Amino acid sequence: MNEFVEAPAAPKEETWQEEGLKRRLIGTSVPRTEDERLLRGDGRFTDDVQFAHQLEMAVGRCPFPHARILSIDFSKATALEGVKHILTGAQVRELSDPLTVLRPVPGAPQLPYYALAQDRATYEGQPVVSVVATSRALAEDAIELVEIEYEPLPHVSDAIEALEEGAPLLHPQSLDSNLLASNSDRAGEPEARIEEADVVIRSRMRIGRVTPLPMEPRGVVAVWRPGARELSIHTSTQVPHLVRKQLAESLRLGEECIRVSASDVGGGFGMKLGVYPEDVLASLHAMALRRPVKWIEDRMEHFRASTHGRESIHDYCLAADAEGRFVAMTNTYTTDIGGWNSPFGSSQLSSVVFTGPYRVADAAVERRVAMTNKTPVGAYRGYGQPEVNFALEVLVDRLARRLGKDPLALREMNMLRPEDLPWTVPSGAVYDSGDYVKTLHMAAEAVDYAAHRGRPRTPRADGRILGIGLSAFVERTGYASARFLANRGSKFGAHESVTLRANRSGTIDLYTGVSSIGQSSETAFAQICAEVLGVEFDAVRVHSGDTATSPLNTGAFASRTLIAAAGALREAALPFRDKTLRLGAWALGIEPGDAVIEGREVRHRSDADKRVALADVFSRAILGQGIPHDETPGLETSAHFEPPSAAFSFGTAAAVVAVDPETGEFEVERFVMVHDCGVAVNPMIVEGQVRGALVQGLGAALGEELRYDAVTGQLLSGSMLDYAVPRAADVPPIELLHTEVPSPVTTFGVRGVGEVGTIPPGAAIANAICDALADHGVELSALPVTPESVWRALEAAKAAKKGEAA
Amino acid sequence: MSFERTLNEQEISLTLNGERVRAWAPSRMHAADFLRQRLGRTGTHVGCEQGVCGMCTVMVDGQAVKSCLMLAAQLDGAEVCTVESLAEENGNLNALQQAFKKHHGLQCGFCTPGFLMLATSLAARGEAMSREQIRDEVSGVLCRCTGYEGIVRAVEEYLSVQQAEGSRFRQAEGSRHAEGAQQAMEAQS
Numbered sequence: 001m002n003e004f005v006e007a008p009a010a011p012k013e014e015t016w017q018e019e020g021l022k023r024r025l026i027g028t029s030v031p032r033t034e035d036e037r038l039l040r041g042d043g044r045f046t047d048d049v050q051f052a053h054q055l056e057m058a059v060g061r062c063p064f065p066h067a068r069i070l071s072i073d074f075s076k077a078t079a080l081e082g083v084k085h086i087l088t089g090a091q092v093r094e095l096s097d098p099l100t101v102l103r104p105v106p107g108a109p110q111l112p113y114y115a116l117a118q119d120r121a122t123y124e125g126q127p128v129v130s131v132v133a134t135s136r137a138l139a140e141d142a143i144e145l146v147e148i149e150y151e152p153l154p155h156v157s158d159a160i161e162a163l164e165e166g167a168p169l170l171h172p173q174s175l176d177s178n179l180l181a182s183n184s185d186r187a188g189e190p191e192a193r194i195e196e197a198d199v200v201i202r203s204r205m206r207i208g209r210v211t212p213l214p215m216e217p218r219g220v221v222a223v224w225r226p227g228a229r230e231l232s233i234h235t236s237t238q239v240p241h242l243v244r245k246q247l248a249e250s251l252r253l254g255e256e257c258i259r260v261s262a263s264d265v266g267g268g269f270g271m272k273l274g275v276y277p278e279d280v281l282a283s284l285h286a287m288a289l290r291r292p293v294k295w296i297e298d299r300m301e302h303f304r305a306s307t308h309g310r311e312s313i314h315d316y317c318l319a320a321d322a323e324g325r326f327v328a329m330t331n332t333y334t335t336d337i338g339g340w341n342s343p344f345g346s347s348q349l350s351s352v353v354f355t356g357p358y359r360v361a362d363a364a365v366e367r368r369v370a371m372t373n374k375t376p377v378g379a380y381r382g383y384g385q386p387e388v389n390f391a392l393e394v395l396v397d398r399l400a401r402r403l404g405k406d407p408l409a410l411r412e413m414n415m416l417r418p419e420d421l422p423w424t425v426p427s428g429a430v431y432d433s434g435d436y437v438k439t440l441h442m443a444a445e446a447v448d449y450a451a452h453r454g455r456p457r458t459p460r461a462d463g464r465i466l467g468i469g470l471s472a473f474v475e476r477t478g479y480a481s482a483r484f485l486a487n488r489g490s491k492f493g494a495h496e497s498v499t500l501r502a503n504r505s506g507t508i509d510l511y512t513g514v515s516s517i518g519q520s521s522e523t524a525f526a527q528i529c530a531e532v533l534g535v536e537f538d539a540v541r542v543h544s545g546d547t548a549t550s551p552l553n554t555g556a557f558a559s560r561t562l563i564a565a566a567g568a569l570r571e572a573a574l575p576f577r578d579k580t581l582r583l584g585a586w587a588l589g590i591e592p593g594d595a596v597i598e599g600r601e602v603r604h605r606s607d608a609d610k611r612v613a614l615a616d617v618f619s620r621a622i623l624g625q626g627i628p629h630d631e632t633p634g635l636e637t638s639a640h641f642e643p644p645s646a647a648f649s650f651g652t653a654a655a656v657v658a659v660d661p662e663t664g665e666f667e668v669e670r671f672v673m674v675h676d677c678g679v680a681v682n683p684m685i686v687e688g689q690v691r692g693a694l695v696q697g698l699g700a701a702l703g704e705e706l707r708y709d710a711v712t713g714q715l716l717s718g719s720m721l722d723y724a725v726p727r728a729a730d731v732p733p734i735e736l737l738h739t740e741v742p743s744p745v746t747t748f749g750v751r752g753v754g755e756v757g758t759i760p761p762g763a764a765i766a767n768a769i770c771d772a773l774a775d776h777g778v779e780l781s782a783l784p785v786t787p788e789s790v791w792r793a794l795e796a797a798k799a800a801k802k803g804e805a806a
Numbered sequence: 807m808s809f810e811r812t813l814n815e816q817e818i819s820l821t822l823n824g825e826r827v828r829a830w831a832p833s834r835m836h837a838a839d840f841l842r843q844r845l846g847r848t849g850t851h852v853g854c855e856q857g858v859c860g861m862c863t864v865m866v867d868g869q870a871v872k873s874c875l876m877l878a879a880q881l882d883g884a885e886v887c888t889v890e891s892l893a894e895e896n897g898n899l900n901a902l903q904q905a906f907k908k909h910h911g912l913q914c915g916f917c918t919p920g921f922l923m924l925a926t927s928l929a930a931r932g933e934a935m936s937r938e939q940i941r942d943e944v945s946g947v948l949c950r951c952t953g954y955e956g957i958v959r960a961v962e963e964y965l966s967v968q969q970a971e972g973s974r975f976r977q978a979e980g981s982r983h984a985e986g987a988q989q990a991m992e993a994q995s
Binding site for chain 2: 031032034035036037038039040041042043045047048137212213214215216217264265266267269296298299516517518519520684685687688689691692693694695696719720721725727728729730731734757
């Protein structure tokens with residue numbers, strides 16, 4: 001049990017009622033401000049940033065999963081005209097420190113992960129040499145001319161094998177095994193309850209390795225002005241302020257010397273969370289050459305050089321009494337973190353939500369982080385929650401079949417009720433509020449579950465059998481508090497911040513460090529700000545993602561932006577509004593209490609003739625002329641806000657799947673998602689987030705997999721041709737339903753929404769297939785689920801039956 | 807730049823978004839890089855450089871193509887349209903762009919130019935398409951954010967409006983032709 005437990009916050013009234021606000025913009029599907037530039041080709045992605053005299057970088061990477069670097073000869077590369085600078089591991093070690101970690105695995109040692117490999121490389125794709133030339137093509141030519149002598153070393157690709165005695169060690173200087181660290185959380189006496197239980201289901205559940213695969217790969221442009229001691233970085237990141245901190249640490253510069261800006265980011269999904277080796281390399285080259293250096297990741301590099309996600313093996317135990325009441329749950333799981341630690345490391349939230357939406361007092365979880373000779377694993381949308389949802393929800397159905405119970409009834413019997421909340425789970429996290437059972441019933445009704453249950457599982461005319469699968473979930477969105485994070489060793493805070501600044505055009509500049517990654521924060525922030533101020537939506541201009549202009553913040557990840565930023569927006573907007581009213585009232589010669597902001601004016605509450613333009617009021621403030629004597633000039637407010645606790649979103653998904661019992665082929669015919677994200681600031685954006693994440697979840701459930709060759713340890717599916725991302729034609733019909741239980745722990749009652757769709761698809765689909773094939777005795781225990789894996793499960797079930805018969 | 811020119815650079819003349827342009831490019835440069843780096847049209851994006859993701863889709867001589875699979879030199883003499891050509895002359899978004907905005911057909915916006923150019927080429931066919939056909943047709947461009955629903959809705963709306971306008975236009979043309987034929991016949995008789 002953790003020593004620190006999140007404090008459950010007392011429920012409170014909806015914030016806008018306190019402030020006397022009407023819901024005018026919050027809850028409205030305002031069209032996005034981001035769209036205007038993006039639809040015209042006027043976005044500014046990293047590769048669109050172009051400087052005079054700019055040079056380009058290419059990176060030479062280790063082709064083996066594990067190898068000693070014996071020698072590097074770059075004489076031929078240097079001789080190539082147009083080549084300006086080459087870096088190898090030895091120089092990098094002289095000029096910089098290892099990459100730091102933002103979210104350390106508690107108890108893990110700091111690994112010496114330099115931007116270029118030192119004597120050994122521990123994954124295929126680890127940078128070994130970098131070259132800067134007048135063009136990218138020339139830099140790549142030069143990489144071809146660098147002669148590197150490798151001695152391939154024994155490697156280990158499988159996380160379970162990596163932890164076995166005698167496995168090749170990845171980091172013997174820091175660790176005497178491949179176990180980076182392990183942590184556990186527990187409540188009650190699960191072992192004793194398991195002993196007493198009537199039914200115990202144990203299973204090993206495997207979740208495959210996938211890649212977040214944003215459409216824009218990573219990229220960085222570094223510009224160094226030595227006289228000014230200013231390193232200016234344009235990069236595709238979710239966390240400009242955190243990249244600045246990490247770059248300062250690795251480059252041995254003061255943070256004051258570094259400016260990081262991310263204008264438009266072409267998707268992140270957790271993968272663009274912190275510093276990568278190439279960011280350090282481009283900076284080192286730029287500092288050595290005093291010329292701008294650009295590096296844009298190509299897609300082949302991306303598959304090996306950008307962090308992967310998910311891969312983990314969960315050994316679950318679910319114990320119940322004869323009625324089906326859950327009495328204990330344990331999960332010992334191994335996450336594969338790959339060859340080095342990444343800024344966020346492998347998924348940590350499996351330990352927080354491993355008991356799902358269920359009332360289980362006795363539960364224990366142990367997380368073991370294994371190092372393997374593969375690309376490092378980092379954060380990916382859901383960060384441990386899709387993994388644990390697949391394992392638990394598939395086992396709930398397995399338990400139902402064992403007991404001869406209805407999976408829906410079994411879930412309902414065990415689900416936490418609204419009156420059970422707030423509920424503290426073994427990790428110390430607190431589920432804040434919600435009606436979980438309601439979403440279960442809504443999903444079931446939407447797919448006519450009751451009628452289906454009563455029907456036999458016989459093939460339709462097309463030879464396929466129909467199955468329905470459910471998956472219920474609770475999702476952690478946002479972070480509890482800086483104190484909770486500190487307890488886990490995190491090197492970032494839990495707050496968001498904004499600055500509001502009046503300008504002479506009568507509009508408001510809103511500055512935020514949150515970069516624009518597709519989550520629509522520019523639109524949502526403007527909605528909330530305009531709502532509180534009383535101005536029109538388009539009177540607020542959001543400037544995002546530049547550390548030089550924005551107040552220090554945390555960043556766009558963990559479905560946390562709005563959870564924290566909603567509070568900061570309100571705290572900054574209220575004093576801004578009050579001063580506007582005081583200055584406006586003074587200009588009109590009325591009492592501030594009689595003044596209101598409407599549209600682009602301050603006016604008298606009841607006398608429509610008394611009005612002054614915001615442009616006038618703001619100009620007075622900026623000039624310091626025509627304002628009361630006791631007022632200071634200027635109209636600018638900043639606020640930092642940390643939510644008192646994380647908000648937990650929740651819901652249930654139902655999949656309708658038709659399965660061919662001969663071949664294992666199947667098709668998802670319907671997918672229903674019932675979801676609660678509290679108060680939706682912009683329902684259109686919410687739908688977009690949920691749908692988009694669902695399709696990523698469906699991709700990971702149905703086919704996406706990064707496979708490594710069992711013998712050579714090479715990545716087999718490392719290109720867009722080999723890695724099957726869902727296309728428009730692959731997406732099954734999706735229906736979305738929402739409930740709206742405002743969260744008591746956030747401003748305006750919002751819950752996070754960015755990741756939720758990735759959580760339930762795997763379990764819902766696996767459960768539907770097992771339901772369809774219930775008479776065949778098929779069980780599924782691994783993601784992705786493919787026709788091949790279903791066919792193999794059918795064959796295994798047949799063999800088992802034969803064995804029983806014999 | 808001067809150095810690269812010695813590496814088999816060649817001069818390419820083309821019509822880009824209605825404007826005659828001429829520029830130099832190395833023989834090995836692909837068309838997407840050429841449009842971005844030599845002609846400054848950065849609205850066309852590069853996502854995989856192997857013809858799968860479709861980020862670099864532009865129109866060449868009326869056809870949607872993945873410009874990372876073409877060499878810059880192949881654009882010589884061609885008529886090329888990129889996303890920068892879509893907005894109306896008065897600066898407003900065109901009907902396709904408006905449909906994308908209305909239906910939330912974009913999030914990060916990186917894939918959007920590819921979808922817009924592909925949809926523009928579909929509209930040029932002047933055929934009615936079912937939602938299923940649209941899903942198949944746009945499967946050559948990938949999107950990782952939206953789940954495609956908004957994109958498909960936007961393209962469907964745009965195509966149906968274009969088709970209706972197209973058929974009105976054809977009808978009008980047709981009746982003009984018929985009138986003309988009538989007059990010609992009357993003149994003959």
